[in-house]
Amino acid sequence: MKRLYQNGTILTMENDELAEAVLVEDGRIRYVGTQRSAPRVAPTETVDLNGKALLPAFIDAHSHFSAAANALLQVPLEECVTKEEITERVGAFIKERRIAPGEWVTARGYDHNQLAGGLHPDRDTLDRVAPTNPLVLQHRSGHVGVFNTRALQRLGVTDETVPPPGGLIQKKDGRLTGYMEETAFLQYLKQVPTPEPAALLDAYRLAQQKYASHGITTVQEGMMVDLMEPMLRAMLDAGLLRLDLVGYVDAAGGERLLNAFRAHLRTYVGHFKIGGYKMFLDGSPQGRTAWMRTPYVGGGCGYPTLTDDEARRYLQRALKDGMQLLAHCNGDAAAAQYLRLCREAAGQGADLAAIRPVMIHAQLLGPDQLDEVRALSVIPSFFVAHVYHWGDTHIRNFGADRAKLISPTGSALHQDICFTFHQDTPVLDPDMLETIWCAATRRTKAGVLLGENERIPVYEALRAVTANAAYQYFEENEKGSIAVGKRADLVVLDQDPLAVPPEDLRGVRVVETIKDGETIYAADS
Template sequence: MKKLYHGGKILTMEDRMPAEAVLTDGAKVIGVGKKEELLRMAPDAEPVDLDGKTMLPGFIDAHSHFTQVAMGFLQVSLDGAGSVEEIHNRILEFIQREKIRPGSWVQARDYDHNLLPDGKHLTVDEIESLAPEHALVIQHKSGHSGLMNRMALRHVGITTDTESPEGGYIGKDTKGLTGYLEENAYFDAAKKVPMPGPEELLHAYEMAQEQYASFGITTIQEGMLVDEMLPLYQLLLNARILKLDLAVYPDKETLAAAEQQIGMYGTGYHSHVRIGGIKIFLDGSPQGRTAWMTEPYQGDEDYRGYGTMTDMEVLDALREAGKRKVQIIAHCNGDAAAEQFLNCLETAEQEYPVLRTLRPVIIHGQFMRPDQMLKARDLGAVVSFFTAHTWYWGDVHVQNFGLERASRISAAASALACGLPFTFHQDAPVILPDMLETIWCAVNRRTKNGIILGADQRISVWEALKAVTVNAAYQYFEEDQKGSIAPGKRADFVILSENPLEVPKDRIRKIRVLETIKDGESIFCQGH
């Protein structure tokens, strides 16, 4: 079925000049140009009147965690909770609503200690008071730490004698375990929490997919696939419920098994899923004070955060990527983590020059310095910024790093100036995968307290749009299929209530996604 889109502002992202019309045939774009000319090409095409609205290529999620987004629909959200009482009430309401039996697991998400009156984590007694008859696990909003009550700690095998793992921390004081787990300690424990049943999981995956689509996203990511998640993917593949394209990044140890289940790297999508490469992570989060920095955190002369991998482990992962000729993406928030990755990448590229062509991605790159950006560019890397940090935790970063360092977070203007390719992401479920809000953050860089965090790092709306379309397609090696509206590319579109290039910059995040179209089919429609 051919369709002719017209009557609106069509931003193809090929250039700044809007197109008058777009002609599609099923899943492909076959023409872009004047309406009359395209009508002559396909006089029987179904007309789609945009009624003055704005159409762009579908947004591309450069980094998130699809399964964690799905799991979030089965957990209680503590987003915005600013007191122990509010946290307790939400958990109690969830237990009662879901009729969770005593002794069973209760999972909570979006907890942020920065919102509590003293800015400190809950004490062990406070954690115990929240759900004394259940095994309770609470994930920090950063995704890099969490809390467990005593019942949960027993179930995952953590005792006062358990030593903190390399690149992680188990909280203890003179009385014993505090319930706080950080980085690898938290990740290891979280793997032991029982999974929900198949029906619950599939429903959660469907809801997660709908959420991404509601924000105009047509390609999404599984940003860290570990061995324990493989049964979930077998379930997902067998159900064939995906409409969005999903790029999956296993860790090094899971890659071979994932390829057997999903398909070999480089063979494209199978039921909308493909292997994207290998994922590693080298440090924690700046808002959780675990990002690995070269200079100390403000107010603590001896603390710089810490790395989660040794140089040899990073090199082993890069060598595996070079040997297998697969892309690697590396979580690096602090500049010390970025330094470690770039030094190891430089060494690995001497052994495997192909790595330079595989577009290695620095995920977050929050505190990358100008010299590191130049080095990343020269090594063929891409950086994907979590630029919405300026809004969500900008004021926390000022406290943790001082205004000067905080103002350099997600330095997109510096990357643009030096020619380092960059994309934007939301690291969902850390925050919602709201692309328009992210664009708003990139062009305004305002904190919740009204501070302009690095005015010199603001970029134009056009460049911000490229970061979630053209550039993101490049990151995925899909620039010949996605990222812009052009003949031969996928018919992946988002229709917006207003044109981001024309509204005042302060209003960009108020623009509504009206419809999301994947491969020529409408998968989300709010109504025009």
């Protein structure tokens, strides 16, 4: 099948070049140039763009694909602004789904910053709505949450339970409140039973369609643990994947996964490959668990989740295996730890550029740290949509002067640093156009211009989710721009994103998403 695209704006993302026509054949781009010189070999389907824009498909630089699928089976709490709304939604979910006593209920997406008093729900609140069901609420950041009494009992957590290093199990007057942070919360969350395989496979299909509806053709499994092996295997055996999925194995283990998917190491098989390892160095700034060099307003600096020795061991593992390492770093102290260990490894002769280390989120990465980021070949993947979704919270937590420097994309661009963008789905929907809008306008929900000098041109924001993201995945020769020989991973937008005012970018819509030359999403279908 040959398709010739013409009569629209074609942004190649190749050195500002525009094209009049693109020919796709057998999943590859065979021609880029003028309409006049385009090959007219039969049989060729001519696609009239009718003034719409054709771009390379968007590439998700960091998210959690399985968690995004699971989220479709959970109680959505993103819009809740009171604890009463939370309990009403949970209660309605239990009733509508006819969940039997004793069955687990999982809810996600609440944000205590939106609730009255800025306080998390507690176990007593959850017990009233789910007295016979173990229930867990996961914070929108994914790093903290609350268990009810039935859940704590099922997990064996008591008033005497000691939290693991880098975590918190909260007590009040010596009694568990149900609230946990970081390693403690994640440790017990892993023990919550997964949905039935058939339900989860259906959710994988729906999650995949959601990414595709936002113009994305490459997605990430941002933290793979051994318990995920059966469902990943079932997904591959079912031939479910149409998007490319890049997985990152927990740097602290993952032997079962590595053995099970050895054929997938750095190579796509059935649209899935293992790209490297992942480690967490801190928490989230909106939860005040990100590890900071300077205290938050009101005190506290957050905390690390790994010692230097642990993080060093994981970095050395990645270097030894020739695998990329993703390090979750929100705070500037966590960034400093990662950069310090990278500098140490480079001083011992390690070739960091060969593994392209990534700093995930990099929200509070300091301007004074950017020189070292560049020198050590570290790729920051900025969660720049925080500017809109939590910018007002960051002003409260850090003060205006520090908050305006979150996701310092303008400074990074000025220093010629390769950076990418992501939404950390399911924390946020995988809406690349909203993220591009955030990077170009930097407006908070309250309308505050947060970091005028950190705004970047729309073209550079587009590069962050196309060419730069392809480079992050070592796929710059296959994806990220419209060039002869590359995969025909494309997206059609209803407007040229470079022609609309930056403040109107959120109104641009994905019309069609094309993977390897085949349409996998169409807005009118």
